[in-house]
Amino acid sequence: xxAIKILQQGLHDFWVRHxxxxxxxxxxxxxxxxxxxxxLHLLLQLAPFFSLRIQAAHLDHGIRAESGxxxxxxxxxxxxxxxxxxxxxxxxxxxxxxxxxxxEEAGHELRREFLQRTADALGCDYIALGHHRxxxxxxxxxxxxxxxxxxGLAAMRPLNDRLIRPLLTFxxxxxxxxxxxxxxxxxxxxxxEDLYYTRNRIRHRxxxxxxxxxxxxxxxxxxxxxxxxxxxDFWQQEVKETLGAVRTMDDRGLWLNRPALLDLHPALRARVxxxxxxxxxxxxRGIGAIHVEAMEKLLEGTKPQAEAHLPGAWAGxxxxxxxxxxxxxxxxxxxxxxxxxPGEVLLPDGRRMVFSIEAAPQGExxxxxxxxxxxxxxPLTVRSFRPGDRFHPDGAxxxxxxxKFFIDAKIDRETRAAVPLLEGRQILWLAGLARCxxxxxxxxEGPVLRVVVQAC
Amino acid sequence: xxAIKILQQGLHDFWVRHxxxxxxxxxxxxxxxxxxxxxLHLLLQLAPFFSLRIQAAHLDHGIRAESGxxxxxxxxxxxxxxxxxxxxxxxxxxxxxxxxxxxEEAGHELRREFLQRTADALGCDYIALGHHRxxxxxxxxxxxxxxxxxxGLAAMRPLNDRLIRPLLTFxxxxxxxxxxxxxxxxxxxxxxEDLYYTRNRIRHRxxxxxxxxxxxxxxxxxxxxxxxxxxxDFWQQEVKETLGAVRTMDDRGLWLNRPALLDLHPALRARVxxxxxxxxxxxxRGIGAIHVEAMEKLLEGTKPQAEAHLPGAWAGxxxxxxxxxxxxxxxxxxxxxxxxxPGEVLLPDGRRMVFSIEAAPQGExxxxxxxxxxxxxxPLTVRSFRPGDRFHPDGAxxxxxxxKFFIDAKIDRETRAAVPLLEGRQILWLAGLARCxxxxxxxxEGPVLRVVVQAC
Numbered sequence: 001x002x003a004i005k006i007l008q009q010g011l012h013d014f015w016v017r018h019x020x021x022x023x024x025x026x027x028x029x030x031x032x033x034x035x036x037x038x039x040l041h042l043l044l045q046l047a048p049f050f051s052l053r054i055q056a057a058h059l060d061h062g063i064r065a066e067s068g069x070x071x072x073x074x075x076x077x078x079x080x081x082x083x084x085x086x087x088x089x090x091x092x093x094x095x096x097x098x099x100x101x102x103x104e105e106a107g108h109e110l111r112r113e114f115l116q117r118t119a120d121a122l123g124c125d126y127i128a129l130g131h132h133r134x135x136x137x138x139x140x141x142x143x144x145x146x147x148x149x150x151x152g153l154a155a156m157r158p159l160n161d162r163l164i165r166p167l168l169t170f171x172x173x174x175x176x177x178x179x180x181x182x183x184x185x186x187x188x189x190x191x192x193e194d195l196y197y198t199r200n201r202i203r204h205r206x207x208x209x210x211x212x213x214x215x216x217x218x219x220x221x222x223x224x225x226x227x228x229x230x231x232x233d234f235w236q237q238e239v240k241e242t243l244g245a246v247r248t249m250d251d252r253g254l255w256l257n258r259p260a261l262l263d264l265h266p267a268l269r270a271r272v273x274x275x276x277x278x279x280x281x282x283x284x285r286g287i288g289a290i291h292v293e294a295m296e297k298l299l300e301g302t303k304p305q306a307e308a309h310l311p312g313a314w315a316g317x318x319x320x321x322x323x324x325x326x327x328x329x330x331x332x333x334x335x336x337x338x339x340x341x342p343g344e345v346l347l348p349d350g351r352r353m354v355f356s357i358e359a360a361p362q363g364e365x366x367x368x369x370x371x372x373x374x375x376x377x378x379p380l381t382v383r384s385f386r387p388g389d390r391f392h393p394d395g396a397x398x399x400x401x402x403x404k405f406f407i408d409a410k411i412d413r414e415t416r417a418a419v420p421l422l423e424g425r426q427i428l429w430l431a432g433l434a435r436c437x438x439x440x441x442x443x444x445e446g447p448v449l450r451v452v453v454q455a456c
Numbered sequence: 457x458x459a460i461k462i463l464q465q466g467l468h469d470f471w472v473r474h475x476x477x478x479x480x481x482x483x484x485x486x487x488x489x490x491x492x493x494x495x496l497h498l499l500l501q502l503a504p505f506f507s508l509r510i511q512a513a514h515l516d517h518g519i520r521a522e523s524g525x526x527x528x529x530x531x532x533x534x535x536x537x538x539x540x541x542x543x544x545x546x547x548x549x550x551x552x553x554x555x556x557x558x559x560e561e562a563g564h565e566l567r568r569e570f571l572q573r574t575a576d577a578l579g580c581d582y583i584a585l586g587h588h589r590x591x592x593x594x595x596x597x598x599x600x601x602x603x604x605x606x607x608g609l610a611a612m613r614p615l616n617d618r619l620i621r622p623l624l625t626f627x628x629x630x631x632x633x634x635x636x637x638x639x640x641x642x643x644x645x646x647x648x649e650d651l652y653y654t655r656n657r658i659r660h661r662x663x664x665x666x667x668x669x670x671x672x673x674x675x676x677x678x679x680x681x682x683x684x685x686x687x688x689d690f691w692q693q694e695v696k697e698t699l700g701a702v703r704t705m706d707d708r709g710l711w712l713n714r715p716a717l718l719d720l721h722p723a724l725r726a727r728v729x730x731x732x733x734x735x736x737x738x739x740x741r742g743i744g745a746i747h748v749e750a751m752e753k754l755l756e757g758t759k760p761q762a763e764a765h766l767p768g769a770w771a772g773x774x775x776x777x778x779x780x781x782x783x784x785x786x787x788x789x790x791x792x793x794x795x796x797x798p799g800e801v802l803l804p805d806g807r808r809m810v811f812s813i814e815a816a817p818q819g820e821x822x823x824x825x826x827x828x829x830x831x832x833x834x835p836l837t838v839r840s841f842r843p844g845d846r847f848h849p850d851g852a853x854x855x856x857x858x859x860k861f862f863i864d865a866k867i868d869r870e871t872r873a874a875v876p877l878l879e880g881r882q883i884l885w886l887a888g889l890a891r892c893x894x895x896x897x898x899x900x901e902g903p904v905l906r907v908v909v910q911a912c
Contacts, residue, residue: 210597227726
């Protein structure tokens, strides 16, 4: 097949293989360089088959002397080929300063924003980028250098949301051959690429060196990104499913079931932990292997309660669960409230504790307790846990240290600090958890002190 | 922690983390270079804690002028430290020629063989190699350049069978600091490394360039190899389990269940196909993405029978199964055998077909058929399928093309060519598959022609 056929067939296959729809608008990022010029030409050839509306957009970073020449070139090309063109000019150095970013980072972001904004304004469903195999190999190596995990090594996806890269599996040579075959000129040093210091170093110094060692390097690296990309997709499904099975959420944060996590293969467990962290933080910026290891240490450690401070997150082991939050939990401050008679008191967590005298017992629940009024007289105290407290719970043979009770019942330290203790002659009730074994109400034996905790 | 403590602690941790046993012999590959000298010293420090017997082995490739100097150095060091040393000298250029290999490949293999052989002879359980973080980063990049899949990118394992690499997570600088701290000299340009053209290019030209872009490159790459290694282990388990569920084997080869494969995530399916191919071939040398894709095309294609020739293997779709073999199946040659009377005939596949006249029917099975002897008289023919054959199977409303019957019954083409057809007035029996609808035997209605196929 000749150069023209190969790429034309390639574009058609791309559309079919990714099940892209007909009758859509496609905005092409047109720098004027060979890749984008060839891609525009190819898309125009493809347009009749799928009823595509093709438009072009050009961003002038305004940092090179030739940028005016670039604009002239793309304007002339689009007028010749009758393609609607949007040109925007910006002062990249100024904007980068304002954003506190380097030229490279700011240039990348501004270009993305410009394309998205323009596609939205023009009603274009897709944005076509001219990246080819060589760019993909560069991206893989850049990500490798920057310390990406495997997810990053999938590099650029051929179809990523509305971004499409139809030339990704073709070489620069194939693109250049195409341009030569159609006799089309292009800008030799167009585009924004010279902003990219790291990319240029990789392109001009590292890749040639590696390609000398293996002339098929580009193909191999692209095949590798495809394979990683497919496996990342597998992991995404696997992790989502697994996380769904081991995760619970409440107003205190995200909780992971420790025994279930320990049952997982370490590789899956590490990914599940990363994903849980991402859900808590919003992203994984700055999260590395050592942070995942810190969570694993909590899980595997012998301490039933321990914590780790992570960048932008906090992780705590609480017995058989791992607790993740954006910020550490706040331990309730100690409190003491005297209760002189019937009525209600406000607890520090916003709940209310209501005291009343009733003629007969109405039944207890975890948040309701009843005592014979004459045996448990006012004043009473509602207070938080203090070291040394003793308690005589239901079913226990005698009183014991409240701390021991908390440990046996696997009550986490935040709950311990927040649980209101009702104290009369001794600790009568751990509201919501357990009552003292003594002073049960007996039907028909006089008035009852009823205590109810009401949600805020 | 100082340089000495860090590495000593590191070695101890290595032994504990990998659950390595006490009271074992360890053979260290001692080139005389910094890495191996430091490792020997560290192992000698570690030895009392785990009752290790440390020995050293040095291979003299004999291709450098200084190799005599290297041997002198390691001999003196081992005598000073009282470590038993085995030295072997070989003529690498000559051996490489004999093996038809390059110096690099042959040197690598010969070194491996020497170490294994020496460890066996000395009763050493482990072979310790001095690879450090920089070597690991080089290995990763080399594998990347050579087009390794993800499995190869796990690079060198810290513990791989009997090979151990206790320094793998430490940098060259840490090793050099250690040597300086203990005041130990070493050979600046020792070892076999200068054989390795690719490795040297990566080390001296590519890695410095990349490290300029990110000074933490080495750590990042090693972390990546660790992560890939852990995920490869996950995949290995997953693939083994999945393959076990979709694979059957018989004397014709390995068969995979097509619907089950199509149900798998594409990433898992590709790995399962690779593993199946490995089982058929013994290894995956020369197998790339396109070969896996060829198998996937067979699975996904509309042709119920199709095949692909792969390097060192053959894959065939046979209806709802994928068939893998080291070599293509041989299609049975056409045959025709005339049967004049009772007795037995030898079939081309080695089985025998036995004809007898019985007083009464004894019952049919897939390999036994019976007809009323007077309605199906000798001579009969046993022959292979011919285009145009017609057949009237049990339960069918009339005769139809035998080819159509084969298609409906999903009989693969190799079976079609091999199945013996018994022909009298018409095709009476497809041995093992189906009999003609007519001429069933009725109890008490005279003598019976009984035909039995017997395994070879």
